[in-house]
Amino acid sequence: MVERNRRLTVAASSRSELRGRVAELDVIRKVLDDARAGTSGALVVHGDPGIGKTALAETALDRFTTGIRVERTVGVESEMELPYAGLHQLTAGMLDRAAGLPAPQRDALETALGLRTGAAPSPFLIGAAVLGLLTEVAAERPICCLIDDAQWLDDASRQALAFSARRLGSEGVVLIFVMRTVDTTFRGLPGLAVPGLNTDDARTLLNQVLPGRIDARVRDRLLAEAGGNPLALHELPSALSPTEIAGGYTVAGNTTLTSRIEKSLLDQLSGLPESARRVLLVAAADPTGDSSLLRLAVRALSLGPDAIDEAEHSGALTVGTRVGFRHPLVRSAIYRAASPPDRRRAHAALAEATPVELDPDRRAWHRGHAAVEPDEGIAEVLEESAVRARGRGGVAAAAAFLERAAALTPGPVDRARRLLAAAQAKLDAGAPEAAELLLSVLPADALDPLGSAQVALLRAQVDFARHRSPRVVREILAAADRPDVPDAGFVRTAHYEALFMAQFTLGRKRSDPGDGDVPYRDLSRAVFDATDADSTHPVDLLLRGQALIGLGKRAEAIPLLRRSVTGLLDAPAPLIPTRSAGLDCNAAIETWDVDAMRTLSDRHVELARADGQLTVLPLVLSFAGAARLVQGRLAEAELIADEIDVIKDAIGHPFRRTHRLLTAAWRGNAPAVSRLAGELRQDVAAGDRVTPTIANFAEAILANGVGDSEDALRVGRGELDQIHLLTYSSRILAELIEAAVRVGDRATADRALAELTALTEPVGGDWALGMLAAGRALTDDPAGAEAHHREAIDRYRRGGLAVYEGRARLAYGEWLRRRRRRIDARGELRTAHELLSGRGAAAFAARAHRELEATGETARSRLVDPGDALTVQEANVARLVADGLSNREIAARLFLSVRTVEYHLRKVFLKRGVRSRRDLADALRAEGTAQP
Numbered sequence: 001m002v003e004r005n006r007r008l009t010v011a012a013s014s015r016s017e018l019r020g021r022v023a024e025l026d027v028i029r030k031v032l033d034d035a036r037a038g039t040s041g042a043l044v045v046h047g048d049p050g051i052g053k054t055a056l057a058e059t060a061l062d063r064f065t066t067g068i069r070v071e072r073t074v075g076v077e078s079e080m081e082l083p084y085a086g087l088h089q090l091t092a093g094m095l096d097r098a099a100g101l102p103a104p105q106r107d108a109l110e111t112a113l114g115l116r117t118g119a120a121p122s123p124f125l126i127g128a129a130v131l132g133l134l135t136e137v138a139a140e141r142p143i144c145c146l147i148d149d150a151q152w153l154d155d156a157s158r159q160a161l162a163f164s165a166r167r168l169g170s171e172g173v174v175l176i177f178v179m180r181t182v183d184t185t186f187r188g189l190p191g192l193a194v195p196g197l198n199t200d201d202a203r204t205l206l207n208q209v210l211p212g213r214i215d216a217r218v219r220d221r222l223l224a225e226a227g228g229n230p231l232a233l234h235e236l237p238s239a240l241s242p243t244e245i246a247g248g249y250t251v252a253g254n255t256t257l258t259s260r261i262e263k264s265l266l267d268q269l270s271g272l273p274e275s276a277r278r279v280l281l282v283a284a285a286d287p288t289g290d291s292s293l294l295r296l297a298v299r300a301l302s303l304g305p306d307a308i309d310e311a312e313h314s315g316a317l318t319v320g321t322r323v324g325f326r327h328p329l330v331r332s333a334i335y336r337a338a339s340p341p342d343r344r345r346a347h348a349a350l351a352e353a354t355p356v357e358l359d360p361d362r363r364a365w366h367r368g369h370a371a372v373e374p375d376e377g378i379a380e381v382l383e384e385s386a387v388r389a390r391g392r393g394g395v396a397a398a399a400a401f402l403e404r405a406a407a408l409t410p411g412p413v414d415r416a417r418r419l420l421a422a423a424q425a426k427l428d429a430g431a432p433e434a435a436e437l438l439l440s441v442l443p444a445d446a447l448d449p450l451g452s453a454q455v456a457l458l459r460a461q462v463d464f465a466r467h468r469s470p471r472v473v474r475e476i477l478a479a480a481d482r483p484d485v486p487d488a489g490f491v492r493t494a495h496y497e498a499l500f501m502a503q504f505t506l507g508r509k510r511s512d513p514g515d516g517d518v519p520y521r522d523l524s525r526a527v528f529d530a531t532d533a534d535s536t537h538p539v540d541l542l543l544r545g546q547a548l549i550g551l552g553k554r555a556e557a558i559p560l561l562r563r564s565v566t567g568l569l570d571a572p573a574p575l576i577p578t579r580s581a582g583l584d585c586n587a588a589i590e591t592w593d594v595d596a597m598r599t600l601s602d603r604h605v606e607l608a609r610a611d612g613q614l615t616v617l618p619l620v621l622s623f624a625g626a627a628r629l630v631q632g633r634l635a636e637a638e639l640i641a642d643e644i645d646v647i648k649d650a651i652g653h654p655f656r657r658t659h660r661l662l663t664a665a666w667r668g669n670a671p672a673v674s675r676l677a678g679e680l681r682q683d684v685a686a687g688d689r690v691t692p693t694i695a696n697f698a699e700a701i702l703a704n705g706v707g708d709s710e711d712a713l714r715v716g717r718g719e720l721d722q723i724h725l726l727t728y729s730s731r732i733l734a735e736l737i738e739a740a741v742r743v744g745d746r747a748t749a750d751r752a753l754a755e756l757t758a759l760t761e762p763v764g765g766d767w768a769l770g771m772l773a774a775g776r777a778l779t780d781d782p783a784g785a786e787a788h789h790r791e792a793i794d795r796y797r798r799g800g801l802a803v804y805e806g807r808a809r810l811a812y813g814e815w816l817r818r819r820r821r822r823i824d825a826r827g828e829l830r831t832a833h834e835l836l837s838g839r840g841a842a843a844f845a846a847r848a849h850r851e852l853e854a855t856g857e858t859a860r861s862r863l864v865d866p867g868d869a870l871t872v873q874e875a876n877v878a879r880l881v882a883d884g885l886s887n888r889e890i891a892a893r894l895f896l897s898v899r900t901v902e903y904h905l906r907k908v909f910l911k912r913g914v915r916s917r918r919d920l921a922d923a924l925r926a927e928g929t930a931q932p
Contacts, residue, residue, distance in 0.1 A: 021056055027192050028060035028176070035142040035174045036067060042165035042175040044150075044186050047194035049258045049329055050231025053178045054148055056194060061146060068174075069143040075152030076287030077332055082365055083394025084112045085287065086157035087130065090145060097136040098129075102888040102898075105129035112156070112392050114361070121392070124609065124647070126156075127163030128895040134164070135171040135897035142172035149328050150179040150186070155396040155429070158185050165189055169900030196228020205233050225260075231327065235264035262333035269314055269334075275303050276310035278346070280317060284335040285346045285369075288362075289322040296353035301345065344370045361385040364401070374410035382408070383418065390425070399425035403438065412446035419443075420451065423458060428579065432465040449484040457494055464501050473498050477526055492539050493577075495527045499546055500580045503690075524550025538567030539575050542587055549590065555762045561587040565596045578607040579616050585623040592760065592768035594799070598627035618644045618655035625659045629666060630767070632803030634840040635879045637663050639893075642876060656680055658694045665698035665705075666803065668843025673702045693719060693732070700735035705843025712739035717748060720755065730759055737775045738811070753779050767804075770795030774808050777815070789815060803844075806835030810848045822855045829855065870911060877904040878912075882921040 031041045045053050061070055073090035091113070098106050108121030109129035137143050147153065147161060162185045165175045177186060197205065202223055210219075226232035269277065282297050298308060311317050316334075318324050325331045335343070351366035364385040367378050386401035402422035409415035419442045426435035439459055447455065456479035460472040479485075480494035502523055528547035531540050541564035548557035565588050568575055576584045581604040588597035601623035608617040625640035641660040648655055657676055664672035677695040696715040703712035716736035733756040740749035753775050760768035770792050777788035789812035796805035813828035829852040836845035870878060873894070880890045887905070891898045914920045 021052070021059075021194075024056055024192060024194060025060050025063075028057065029064045031174050031176075032060070032064045032068060032142075032144060035138075035144065035172050038170060038172050040168035040171045040173040042168055042177070042189050044177045044179065044182055044189050044191045045194060046179050046182050046191060048196075048229060049180060050229050050235075050261050050327075051194050051196060052230045053194050054328065055230070057146055057148070057176055057178050061144065065144060067141055069137065069141055070146065071143065072146045072148065073153075074287070074289070074328070075147070075149040075154075077152045077335065082154050082362060083156040083389045083392055083397035084114075084126075084154065084160070085362075086147070086153040087126075087160055088113050089288065090147065090157075090161075091130065091133060094133055094137050098133055100136045101129055101132045102892045104892050105132050109133065112160075112394075114359075114388070114392065117391075124163055124895055125892075127160040128167065128892065128897075130160055131164040131167055131171070131173070131895075131897045132891065134173045135899045138172040139899075142174070144174040144176065146176050146178070148178045150177040151181070151183070154394075156392075156394045162186050162189070163895070167895050167897070167900070169896065170903035171897045171899045173897075196226075197230060197233075198228065199223070202226065202228050202233060205230060206237075209234055210237050229261075231329070232261055235261050258329070262329055262336070265316075265327075265330050265333050266337055269316060272314055273307070273310055275307035276314065278303065278342070279307045279311040280314075280334050281338050281342060282346045282349055283311070283317055283323050283325070284331045284338075285343065285366075286323070286350050289324065291319050291321065291323050293350070293353050294319065294323050297346075297349040300349040300352045340372075344372060361388060361401075365404075368401075368404040368408065371408050375408050376410055376414075379405040379408045379414070379418070386421075386425070395425055396429040396431070399429055399431070399434070406438075412443050416443050416446040416451065420455060420458065423462075427458070427462055427465060432462045436462045436466070449482065450487050450490060453479045453482050453485045453487075453490060453494075457490075457497065460501075461497065473502050473523055476501070477523070480530065481526075491530070492537070492543070495530060495543050496539060496576070496583065497580060498523060499527060499543065500583055503582065520550055524548075536563075536567070538564045538571060541567065542583060545587060545590075546583055554590075554759070558591060558762050562591050562593075565591060565593060565600075569596060569599060574603060574607060576604075578604045578620065581608075581616065581620050581623070590763075592763050592765050594627055594630045594767055594801070598624065598631070601627055618647050621647075622655075622659045625663070629662055630804075631800055632806070632835075632839045632841070634663065634666055634803070638667075638872075639876055639879070642872060642894075656683060656691065658691070661694065661698045662701075665701040666841050668702065668705050668841065668846070670702060670706070673698055697732045697735070700732055700739070702843065704735050704738055705841070705847065707847060709739040709742035712736070713743055713745060713748065716752075720748075720751060733759070734771050734775060737778055741778045749779055766795040766799030767801060770799060770801065770804065770808070774804075774811065777808075777811065782819070785815065786812075802835050803839050803841050806832045806839070806841065806848070807844055809835065810844060810851065813848070814851055817851060817855055826852065826855045826857050830857070870908060871904075874904045874908050874911075877901055878908045878920060878924060881905065881908075881917050882924045884921075 028043065028045075031043050034041055045057055047053050071090055071093065073086050075086055091109075095113075095115075098109060101109070105125060105128055107116070107118060108125040110116045111118040111121050112126045134143055134145070150158065150161075153161070161175065161177075165177075165186075166189065168175070177189075179186070182189075182191060196202070203219075206219065206222060206226075222233070222236055226236060269280065272280075278301060279294075279298055282301070283294055286293060286297070295305070295308065298305075308319060312319050316326050316330050318326075338346070347366040348370035351363050351370055354363040354366060356363050360381075364378075364381045368382050371378050382401045382405035386398040386405065389395075389397035389401055399422050402418050402425055406415050406418035406422055409418055419438050423435040423438040423442070426432070426438060435458070439455060439462070442455060444452065444455070457476060460475040460479070463469050463475070464472045476494050476498040480491050480498070485491065502520060524547040527543050528551065531544045531547070533544070535541070541560045545557040545560035545564055548554070548560065565584070568584050581601075584600050585597055585604075588594070588600055601620055604620035605617070605624050608620050621640050621644050625637045625644075628634075628637040628640065637659070641657075641663050644655065644659055645657070648657075658680065661673060661676040661680060664676060677699055680691055680695045683691075696719060699715045700712045703709070703715070712735055716732050716739060719732050719736070733752045736752040737749050737756070740746070740752065756772055756775050760772040773788045773795060774792035777785050777792055780788055789808065792808040793805060793812065796802075796808055809828045809832035813825045813832055816822075816825035816828060829848050833845055833848040833852060836848055873896075876894055877890055880893060885893065887898050887901045890896070891901045894901070908920065909915065912920060912923050914923055
């Protein structure tokens with residue numbers, strides 16, 4: 001009877017509390033109404049513990065989900081490291097619909113959830129698979145997923161669900177995340193802050209909790225301490241005796257409000273029998289909510305069913321088809337307040353109750369938490385779980401398993417090995433601080449010389465990840481130069497890492513020590529001297545070649561780099577770790593081999609996706625996009641820019657939008673170039689000369705496209721001093737020559753041509769020599785210029801560099817028109833216009849259009865870029881349709897649901913006035929927006 005009266009009081013006070021939540025309820029109702037109308041949405045409901053977030057969300061679902069399917073999952077603090085645990089709970093009742101997903105998405109989802117074996121899936125692919133699965137379910141009726149206590153979801157589930165939320169479109173899906181504070185994973189999603197109750201509503205609620213007489217001083221003190229927090233108003237009075245309530249003799253504690261609420265909740269359970277409290281602890285330690293598992297675990301503790309009944313009678317727990325707590329704080333308070341031995345007994349019971357054949361990793365996790373003494377058997381099981389977790393893309397989970405395995409390892413050698421592996425996994429998961437902490441407790445005396453060198457290298461990598469400190473280069477060189485480490489593979493890796501990190505930490509001028517204590521020239525000398533001159537290993541050739549570049553010996557470097565690139569391409573397995581990708585792609589650029597650059601970068605993209613290296617993916621995608629820009633595949637490059645932006649939004653990665661800037665420059669989008677270049681220059685780190693150079697390169701392309709030679713000359717002239725050091729400075733030479741010739745600055749044009757000659761002649765190849773021929777065509781006398789124009793066109797055509805071929809034909813046509821050879825000029829300008837507009841190089845296409853009109857011929861007007869009429873996403877869908885992809889294939893490529901692709905496609909059909917995919921492809925080809 002007492003418990004019944006208490007529940008009635010809580011229900012009445014909850015109604016009073018919700019009267020003050022009308023505006024917040026309306027926000028959730030609007031999202032649910034939109035789902036019924038066929039659109040989708042996400043909402044992050046956030047606020048202090050006990051503020052009423054869960055009650056608000058649950059009330060909204062009770063009132064406004066008629067005709068909507070509701071699924072729930074709850075994050076649990078004790079299971080934050082198990083990969084995709086939260087996602088498994090959410091999707092368990094929907095997996096029968098996974099058969100309708102595109103095969104890559106279905107395989108990724110089933111691999112992540114442990115339903116099949118396979119390579120580690122991309123978290124983005126899993127996020128797209130979740131969205132696709134929800135879309136399949138929503139085809140019958142709209143679906144709303146409530147993810148409570150999202151701050152305690154495992155990292156893999158958080159990433160996948162946040163990614164899905166950012167790709168919602170027209171599926172009839174709603175994702176509601178309930179959490180305390182909005183972190184970077186969910187930042188940018190629509191939010192609903194739940195404030196405390198106003199004074200009147202708080203007073204009304206308190207009067208319902210304490211309906212009798214109450215001293216005014218006590219009432220005012222409780223209202224002040226609760227700060228409008230409904231749970232505090234419920235629970236804080238429970239800590240007061242009748243005398244204190246009546247007489248006002250009470251003193252506020254120094255603990256936080258959350259701690260005081262948790263204490264009040266625990267005090268209410270203090271009178272329970274020990275057996276019931278042990279049931280509550282087992283339920284708190286098990287996040288699955290599986291009632292049968294709870295009963296088995298309770299039986300393992302030699303407790304009877306009466307203990308579960310007593311725990312449920314307390315009001316803290318409900319046991320039905322699932323196990324649930326009255327409030328999330330009840331669960332966390334019970335688990336945190338338990339003594340370590342009691343926690344271990346609870347985990348041991350859960351481990352015994354969990355079938356190893358069904359869930360070996362959760363069983364291993366419970367066994368790990370149940371153990372107190374070192375146990376090699378348990379450590380081995382945890383290490384096996386780490387391997388499986390990494391195979392499912394759960395890098396953070398792998399680190400957690402390895403860390404616990406190391407703690408339970410009796411032998412110092414194996415413990416050091418596992419700690420080193422855990423630290424490496426922490427770094428790979430983007431947690432360098434945690435990696436540093438593990439390295440600080442690693443037993444150094446248990447390591448052999450190679451292990452000690454590996455620790456030194458990992459420490460430097462952690463320092464680089466945290467601080468970009470220049471001293472890491474010297475630390476890596478010291479590790480590589482240890483005489484007691486004969487391992488050639490380690491030495492090679494260390495020298496590669498030193499050169500890789502130097503790109504970000506040291507000055508690149510030959511005489512500039514940068515901010516560190518190792519001038520780049522000295523580093524290059526050290527690497528060159530340390531590598532075997534007779535070695536044919538592709539990475540050794542790469543290191544020696546890059547070192548020679550740093551020493552100013554480019555002519556000697558090119559043959560080594562070319563052999564290195566060939567060896568890297570022919571190797572049966574990748575020789576460069578994707579997390580350190582860059583030097584190999586740079587070698588392809590140094591040798592002006594765009595096909596090799598595309599192949600190498602595409603491999604890194606595939607591996608980064610497979611291994612879940614989200615912070616690396618934008619970098620390797622930028623290399624892949626740069627290759628497509630050189631090839632004139634602007635539509636593909638724009639898709640890559642979109643993907644980079646999606647990744648930035650999904651994980652809050654601070655990757656600079658350089659690729660988007662260069663794509664906008666080739667597109668002739670002046671406002672975007674101005675905005676993005678400005679953003680880039682505002683975010684330049686000390687000593688960074690690469691970033692401003694990219695901004696200058698983009699502005700020079702745009703300026704030459706629109707015919708503003710003065711501006712192109714202004715931004716390009718400053719790059720002449722570092723041509724031999726920075727790739728984009730090398731490529732800006734062509735822009736500088738064209739601009740200088742047009743304004744009559746012959747001295748600058750000649751100097752730029754001399755630099756270009758020195759760069760390209762030793763290299764050879766159609767890209768390099770095509771650019772050299774184009775530069776000579778602009779600067780040579782009339783007798784020799786025409787041959788250079790034709791050579792540039794032929795080389796670009798053979799090299800598959802369509803935009804450059806279009807520009808070469810434009811320059812040749814302009815040259816012919818100035819010599820009154822109008823008929824010849826028309827042919828070149830007409831082809832130039834077709835090539836440039838067909839690839840979307842709008843500004844250069846417009847230049848060709850004007851030149852063609854000046855010859856007396858009117859070019860057929862073509863819509864260069866559908867962006868004015870189509871949204872970016874619509875344009876992407878349209879281009880992929882023109883490439884022949886199905887809706888499912890497009891959904892997989894763009895990380896969208898099939899229904900959203902269909903929605904965009906319907907709008908494209910309407911805007912373009914077509915009725916079929918074939919008609920759309922024809923229309924886009926006529927506009928020049930589809931790839932030839």
